[in-house]
Amino acid sequence: MEIHPSIKYIFEPESVAVIGASRDPLAWGHVILRNILEGGFKGRIYPVNPKADEILGLKCYPDIRAVPDSVDLAFIAVPANLVPQVMEACVEKGVKAAVIITAGFREVGPEGEELEKKIVEIAERGGIKFVGPNCMGIFVAKKYLTATFGTVRPKPGHIAFISQSGAFGGTALRWATDRGIGFSSMISAGNSASLEVSDYLMYLADDETTKVTIAYIEGVRDGEKFKKALDYYTKKKPLIVMKLGFTSSGGAAAQSHTGSLAGSDQAYNAVFKKYGVIRVYQFDEMFEIAQAFAHLPLPKGDRVGVVSGGGGWCVEASDSIESLGLKLPKLPDYIIEELNKMLPPFWNRRNPIDCVATPYPEVYVKAVDLLMKDDNFDMILLIGFATFGTMTAGMESLIPREEQCARELLDIVRKYEKPIVLANPIGAHEIKPLKILREEGIPIYLTVQEGARVLKAMWDYASYRKRRSSISSSSS
Template identity: 45%
Template sequence: MDIFFRPKSVAVIGATPSSGKIGNIIIENLLGEGYKGKIYFVNPNYKEILGIPCYSSVIDCPGPVDMAVIVVPALLVPDVMEQVGKKGTKAATVISAGFSEGGEEGKEREKALSEIADRYGIRFVGPNSLGVISPHYNLNASFARASPMAGPIAFFSQSGAFCTAAIEYSLGEMFGFSAFVSSGNKANIDDADLVTYFAKDAKSKCIAAYMESTRRGKDLFKALDKASKKKPIVILKAGRSKRGAKAASSHTGALAGSDASFDAVFKQTGVYRAKTMFELFDAAQALAHQPPMVEDGIAIVTNAGGMGVIATDCAEDLGLELSELSKTTLDEIGKVCPPTWSWGNPVDIIGDADTARYANVLKAVGQAPEVKGIMVIAARQAATNLYEIAKWIAITAKLSGKPTVACFAGIENPESENFLDSRGIPVMPVPERAVTALHALRVRGKYLSTKGLLDTPQPNRS
């Protein structure tokens, strides 16, 4: 499946000069992102587009076509796929809608499409797909209005609208992707195929997905079971409720399946199940960048007592244990804090905490053997220098080697946030989301421990 993410040539079948049309947006994305391969335009209604020759059929393209992007009316797609097969192209992304998501006629059309692809040995994404994006290779073969940054998260989604929302959200949060796939109806390439591929992909450190249903449950189970031993996986499986499952079936044209069955599969295969979009990407960021938390015991360092209490409650709700700080650790912290500090965990170092106090407390916590994971909360107070505190969070994470997350409570501070993001330390605006990130790391650690895989090399997150 490398050809979908590193094609040497792409043909846009249904290319058009008409601004705002999907066939034009895909052209803009391919050219605008600086894709370095050969681009062919195919549309019998035009001789050229943007000064580039336009061909009547993909067969007429003068060179080999590694991947075809098909964006023509649904009725024409089977004939176009036939031409793609005759050209010798082995990969296609079918953007066109009007297949199994749209009734019996669409289901028959999708079946015919699959039969043609099978006859020619073509693998295809879709139909009803937003497209495929490979940020590390400047490939945006989609009609998304924005392009995600390059990064370590391999992502696929059954919903195209979820894809566009994820791109916009990721740009604001400053995290990136190794691959980005709108799987659509999954008539050919499906969840199991993508999980298997991303498990082997060197640029993918974590696999994340939005799912509503799956067509090959047993194959997905096998793929997840095998892939989880190599890389962390986090999935937002929608349709948990009866109404949600009904809506998912209406949306995709496929049955959502038993939610209890999905839940059991995820637990058995070590997949972290997210219930919200925030959880999906908070967990994915942590799992892509931070080491797994192999034992229980987190320390919460905060300059805001209330935020520490919220974090503690959330941790307990998730079964994430706080460490019992030793006398040695408490004494070390006590040396650099006023007597009114909390003398326990959460470590409330009081609202007047400056950078030096944060630095000294983080040093003590980082060196404490009873602390296995660190959460740092900073609320804006008179003495708070977020950028300097961010530096000490990064230093502590580096020196201790412990999984570390941050919460800048209710604060937008791009300089400090980008500093931590660039060093792989998740930073959240509310404590409960930071707790979720640590929880994902602990779930990962437990899974690896149970499977006897803690000594197995995991993806390099440097």
């Protein structure tokens, strides 16, 4: 499956035009142009509006064909009935790719469907592929391109986000940005009349700024193309999908929303399983898992070591981890002997390790170090680390030690290259020691179950990659 040349100009444009740019601050064309400017796009920017000479300090052109230079990417925000003639003009101009913001196509019924077919025919004739229609725009971190009608300016990162719903995409983008989660790109796919999720995955598989992709989809039209894209993408990077429209009423809603064909949910599950796709049903879970893939190495096995500040969390971790099919190996004697020197005599001497509410952060770091360097453990779950100084009266003197131990923990993670996730059920995520860890990419979750689910997802994808590798080796 080849990547269409237009894709490059969506993710790597050197020049953009906003057709339908407006002086009205409430118009989509104005908002998108303003966001492109304020986002710091380094390339050439051309507003197009026959009724204006200048918008937001930029010279305005009456028609895309009047722009004196080449245009890589055109954003189209004009009424639906005008889109065909705008697309004709783009073809004449030699525009490489487009993003159609305008709604009022297949999602509104037969008349809109015919209009959508018309713009596809015009675009295909001119070799143009486009995003949308009926979308909220795109964000590409490496080009400083924020071309959406939203108010959120995403933080740069390593997670690519594809959404067939503008409302879902905008909401999730704000939720993630408020929590400091960064993106390499965001594509609001809309009706996917020209470019589909499959096309974006083919590009993102080889994009150096992307380590993991998350996708909200309601359905795909070309199942074979989708499977080929999954086959190519997932052998290189993890894919997390929130696929909705799995009930009869949800499928009907998807059809009226973006005109998507929801299809059999069992068929989707079978395809996802075959290609190692991680399916989720809530968007917070989607981002929780993506953060781990964006920052942590893949585990080499399914064996988990747990270090906990309390016994109840040990019980919760044991149930969560084993119910997910992961393993809890026994502690080797030498680890028990080492921890005997630091913990009270009544500690449990097993995995999960119960640090019996020991307030000293050095104990937790030592326990993690012992598990990290031991070949019996592939992943680490650390629960309740470095919260005593802030959350316990009279223990403020511990805070500098907790901050120092957080830095030492980072050194340990880098040294051994095993994934570690933190669960902090106390909820004090903004305290300095935890911020030190989170800013360096260590995921911190509110519950033990969340941490366990993330480790399970990482192992599922790592084992899928191992199976693919062994099949390739045996067939060569």
